[in-house]
Amino acid sequence: MYELTIHLQTNSKTPLYEQIYRYIKGEIREGRIASGEKLPSTRALSRHLEVSRSTVEMAYEQLLSEGYIEARACRGYYAARLDGLYQLTEPDTVKKEKKNSDGKKYEFDFTPYGVDLKSFPYNIWRRLSRECLVDDRAELFRLGDPRGEYGLRNAICSYLHQARGVNCSPEQIVVGAGSDYLLMLLAAIMGQGHRVALENPTYRQAYRLFRNLSYEVCTVDADDKGMQMDELDRTGADIAFVMPSHQYPLGIVMPLRRRMELLKWANEENNRYIIEDDYDSEFRYKGKPIPALQGYDACGKVIYVGTFSKSIAPSIRMSYMVLPEPLLQRYEERCSFISSTVSKVDQIILQKFIEEGYFERHLNKTRALYKNRHDVLLSCLKEIDADFTVSGENAGVHLLLHFHNGKTEEEMIRSAAEKNVKVYGLSGYYVEQDKEHKPQKDAVILLGYANMGEESIRRAAALLAEAWKE
Amino acid sequence: MYELTIHLQTNSKTPLYEQIYRYIKGEIREGRIASGEKLPSTRALSRHLEVSRSTVEMAYEQLLSEGYIEARACRGYYAARLDGLYQLTEPDTVKKEKKNSDGKKYEFDFTPYGVDLKSFPYNIWRRLSRECLVDDRAELFRLGDPRGEYGLRNAICSYLHQARGVNCSPEQIVVGAGSDYLLMLLAAIMGQGHRVALENPTYRQAYRLFRNLSYEVCTVDADDKGMQMDELDRTGADIAFVMPSHQYPLGIVMPLRRRMELLKWANEENNRYIIEDDYDSEFRYKGKPIPALQGYDACGKVIYVGTFSKSIAPSIRMSYMVLPEPLLQRYEERCSFISSTVSKVDQIILQKFIEEGYFERHLNKTRALYKNRHDVLLSCLKEIDADFTVSGENAGVHLLLHFHNGKTEEEMIRSAAEKNVKVYGLSGYYVEQDKEHKPQKDAVILLGYANMGEESIRRAAALLAEAWKE
Numbered sequence: 001m002y003e004l005t006i007h008l009q010t011n012s013k014t015p016l017y018e019q020i021y022r023y024i025k026g027e028i029r030e031g032r033i034a035s036g037e038k039l040p041s042t043r044a045l046s047r048h049l050e051v052s053r054s055t056v057e058m059a060y061e062q063l064l065s066e067g068y069i070e071a072r073a074c075r076g077y078y079a080a081r082l083d084g085l086y087q088l089t090e091p092d093t094v095k096k097e098k099k100n101s102d103g104k105k106y107e108f109d110f111t112p113y114g115v116d117l118k119s120f121p122y123n124i125w126r127r128l129s130r131e132c133l134v135d136d137r138a139e140l141f142r143l144g145d146p147r148g149e150y151g152l153r154n155a156i157c158s159y160l161h162q163a164r165g166v167n168c169s170p171e172q173i174v175v176g177a178g179s180d181y182l183l184m185l186l187a188a189i190m191g192q193g194h195r196v197a198l199e200n201p202t203y204r205q206a207y208r209l210f211r212n213l214s215y216e217v218c219t220v221d222a223d224d225k226g227m228q229m230d231e232l233d234r235t236g237a238d239i240a241f242v243m244p245s246h247q248y249p250l251g252i253v254m255p256l257r258r259r260m261e262l263l264k265w266a267n268e269e270n271n272r273y274i275i276e277d278d279y280d281s282e283f284r285y286k287g288k289p290i291p292a293l294q295g296y297d298a299c300g301k302v303i304y305v306g307t308f309s310k311s312i313a314p315s316i317r318m319s320y321m322v323l324p325e326p327l328l329q330r331y332e333e334r335c336s337f338i339s340s341t342v343s344k345v346d347q348i349i350l351q352k353f354i355e356e357g358y359f360e361r362h363l364n365k366t367r368a369l370y371k372n373r374h375d376v377l378l379s380c381l382k383e384i385d386a387d388f389t390v391s392g393e394n395a396g397v398h399l400l401l402h403f404h405n406g407k408t409e410e411e412m413i414r415s416a417a418e419k420n421v422k423v424y425g426l427s428g429y430y431v432e433q434d435k436e437h438k439p440q441k442d443a444v445i446l447l448g449y450a451n452m453g454e455e456s457i458r459r460a461a462a463l464l465a466e467a468w469k470e
Numbered sequence: 471m472y473e474l475t476i477h478l479q480t481n482s483k484t485p486l487y488e489q490i491y492r493y494i495k496g497e498i499r500e501g502r503i504a505s506g507e508k509l510p511s512t513r514a515l516s517r518h519l520e521v522s523r524s525t526v527e528m529a530y531e532q533l534l535s536e537g538y539i540e541a542r543a544c545r546g547y548y549a550a551r552l553d554g555l556y557q558l559t560e561p562d563t564v565k566k567e568k569k570n571s572d573g574k575k576y577e578f579d580f581t582p583y584g585v586d587l588k589s590f591p592y593n594i595w596r597r598l599s600r601e602c603l604v605d606d607r608a609e610l611f612r613l614g615d616p617r618g619e620y621g622l623r624n625a626i627c628s629y630l631h632q633a634r635g636v637n638c639s640p641e642q643i644v645v646g647a648g649s650d651y652l653l654m655l656l657a658a659i660m661g662q663g664h665r666v667a668l669e670n671p672t673y674r675q676a677y678r679l680f681r682n683l684s685y686e687v688c689t690v691d692a693d694d695k696g697m698q699m700d701e702l703d704r705t706g707a708d709i710a711f712v713m714p715s716h717q718y719p720l721g722i723v724m725p726l727r728r729r730m731e732l733l734k735w736a737n738e739e740n741n742r743y744i745i746e747d748d749y750d751s752e753f754r755y756k757g758k759p760i761p762a763l764q765g766y767d768a769c770g771k772v773i774y775v776g777t778f779s780k781s782i783a784p785s786i787r788m789s790y791m792v793l794p795e796p797l798l799q800r801y802e803e804r805c806s807f808i809s810s811t812v813s814k815v816d817q818i819i820l821q822k823f824i825e826e827g828y829f830e831r832h833l834n835k836t837r838a839l840y841k842n843r844h845d846v847l848l849s850c851l852k853e854i855d856a857d858f859t860v861s862g863e864n865a866g867v868h869l870l871l872h873f874h875n876g877k878t879e880e881e882m883i884r885s886a887a888e889k890n891v892k893v894y895g896l897s898g899y900y901v902e903q904d905k906e907h908k909p910q911k912d913a914v915i916l917l918g919y920a921n922m923g924e925e926s927i928r929r930a931a932a933l934l935a936e937a938w939k940e
Binding site: 061062067188314 | 488491528531532535536537538540550551587588590592595596599600603604608610611612613614646647648650651654655658661662675678679682683684723724725726727728729756757758760761779783784785786787788804805807808809810811812813814815816
């Protein structure tokens with residue numbers, strides 16, 4: 001019989017049973033109570049420690065349920081046999097890393113990823129959120145439809161039909177927490193063994209994601225109409241990832257003929273699909289918006305992916321995809337058990353935001369805002385005395401300058417940086433594997449303007465004019 | 471030269487340019503303007519239609535940008551060559567399906583998936599949400615840290631350390647929209663070629679998810695201590711998915727010895743890992759909570775997954791995982807570009823909810839609530855005159871009845887249903903592939919009580935006593 005002399009503190013905040021439990025646990029972990037050794041009975045230990053028997057019983061029960069001790073019928077309690085199994089030492093805590101920013105602070109930043117958040121209708125969002133939390137109560141916190149709330153999908157469906165020419169029913173829509181997530185979900189729906197082709201240069205986030213999602217990934221050069229069809233054919237890909245309404249980063253609108261060729265390509269094999277990423281088609285400053293490729297698809301070949309990140313705010317984490325009929329069936333079979341990734345409260349706020357007309361108003365407001373910035377930037381660029389042409393204007397929130405002055409991209413970026421202006425080179429959007437094979441002859445610079453006020457654009461452009469004058 | 475006679479409606483809400491654009495687009499789509507055919511010049515058409523030239527130019531620009539027409543230098547506009555490429559017909563809209571419920575309405579439902587939502591602190595949640603939306607404004611809608619906001623991860627880290635004995639730093643925590651999503655992300659972090667072992671019976675959602683995520687999946691029988699180690703060895707799996715604190719559906723607490731064996735197994739090969747799903751460990755009605763397996767892990771082998779679905783509400787969609795050091799590095803390299811799936815607003819509400827002590831209070835409140843229901847159910851079960859034993863009590867929100875009366879599970883479920891009470895059979899939790907090989911000898915019934923008030927439990931148990939009396 002093992003004698004346990006535990007120094008109990010009766011005036012401690014820790015209950016007596018827990019002090020006993022902790023002591024014995026420590027002794028077993030440290031090996032001072034050997035594995036397999038018999039422990040005193042609850043009666044003996046309670047007498048020894050002068051505590052009630054139920055106190056000791058509670059301690060033993062806890063040790064039992066965690067497995068430090070074992071009960072043997074009619075014989076009592078024994079320390080569990082743990083030795084040699086595994087080292088019970090405390091691991092080192094992971095060192096806290098500090099994220100270093102790249103150091104340099106810029107006065108102006110033409111980031112192509114910007115979104116103007118000053119125009120976000122905070123008061124409306126807050127009111128809708130308040131209303132929503134008053135309304136439904138319990139129902140609001142119950143798990144919802146895996147595809148997203150029907151009301152929201154219905155609102156998105158109407159919007160897509162009117163604004164984007166997308167042809168679908170709410171049943172085809174799956175709402176998810178961001179486009180990255182939806183592409184992950186799509187990979188689970190499609191299963192393995194696919195080969196995805198992306199344009200080069202492309203949205204590198206999508207490229208990296210596909211690579212991590214058990215797809216084979218390949219790139220296809222883009223000409224001035226987008227993905228080149230003969231190259232696509234050669235890749236042997238069965239999925240084409242495109243941004244027909246406004247290619248990122250090139251700003252190309254894919255013309256109808258190329259779209260039809262792409263649909264024809266998809267139609268030639270049963271398993272071919274097109275992923276249409278329609279990430280910022282809301283912003284077009286000349287003419288009507290270009291309808292989505294999905295609207296031309298008569299054979300269920302296009303998976304349409306859209307987002308509210310650009311049109312409302314990046315942090316609200318709401319995107320959606322429209323599944324064509326064959327994939328909708330696969331979704332039902334394989335993935336419809338996966339819970340929605342967007343909270344019901346957020347879904348209902350967004351539904352009201354769309355249904356009550358705020359979304360349209362917000363879009364009109366930001367479109368006008370971005371158009372002004374776009375126009376100011378274009379007119380300021382005329383003042384720059386350097387040999388370049390502009391492309392990708394009239395849509396989105398960035399444009400491209402193609403220089404023909406023999407300077408390299410690095411030189412252009414560096415001379416802008418010396419004036420405290422951050423600009424972005426196109427070469428960063430080429431996928432690494434191909435970068436060496438296709439050196440940019442001329443410098444191509446991206447300028448995003450969503451994040452900059454008109455006055456900032458004027459001042460930054462004046463600095464660029466100084467930096468780049470020849 | 472093609473003559474276009476368009477019947478323009480000057481009093482229409484549709485602008486003239488759009489009427490012209492629509493007409494020509496329709497003619498090209500229908501083939502009435504043949505592909506390659508020359509269109510009238512803007513000057514000729516404007517004269518012909520008696521509209522301004524700029525009106526026609528706008529229409530042509532839109533047609534150009536969508537690719538319906540092509541411009542040839544010095545020669546004018548031509549209908550694009552689209553014929554033979556693809557059928558431009560409108561697809562049928564997907565038929566709206568109606569979801570059929572299984573028909574039968576029950577008076578009482580002992581669902582093991584329930585959560586009590588009446589006790590949810592709506593007013594506090596609403597107030598925190600309001601405060602949060604007043605505070606930060608723009609910053610709140612900017613894209614946040616892919617792993618989740620540091621403040622929230624810090625709050626989770628402290629909670630996990632104190633309440634679950636988890637040993638980690640906030641840097642190791644990744645917040646995500648639900649455990650399903652986190653398992654998807656984990657698959658992207660780990661890459662392909664893994665073989666996951668799950669206990670059988672298990673949480674079938676996890677099983678189905680792993681199967682869809684390019685893992686090989688296998689099952690390992692559970693004895694009364696959880697996953698059987700010799701069977702695990704035989705499977706050749708390199709990942710073990712376990713719920714050591716409270717196995718679902720069996721309600722087993724894995725004792726320390728089995729935990730050590732599992733850690734030892736993981737340590738034997740470089741690439742072996744344990745996924746610890748700690749889904750409802752907050753609810754334990756006897757003794758202290760069982761510490762997490764992660765807390766014993768000295769070698770970076772355990773991926774700890776936890777959720778607020780059970781402890782706060784299913785629809786808030788917030789879970790988290792703790793990555794061990796080797797996987798944290800892989801996450802940084804492969805997946806840290808994937809945006810967070812939880813909106814910043816929700817993260818900050820939750821952070822305040824934890825930091826200001828509401829979470830702890832809510833947990834204490836629901837724990838007391840569930841304990842009462844658990845106790846009432848246990849005492850009511852004593853009144854049932856049938857040969858069964860209870861297991862899985864003292865924790866979680868469900869328990870199991872093992873019958874020894876020769877009746878089948880179906881018979882027990884059916885006789886309960888005849889009294890309008892829905893109960894659940896254990897066989898539904900066995901993974902299909904193995905179901906035939908392991909017929910349940912005795913009926914095992916799951917009763918969940920989170921969703922039922924004490925009075926309902928009494929009434930439902932009385933009905934079960936009638937249904938099952940022998």
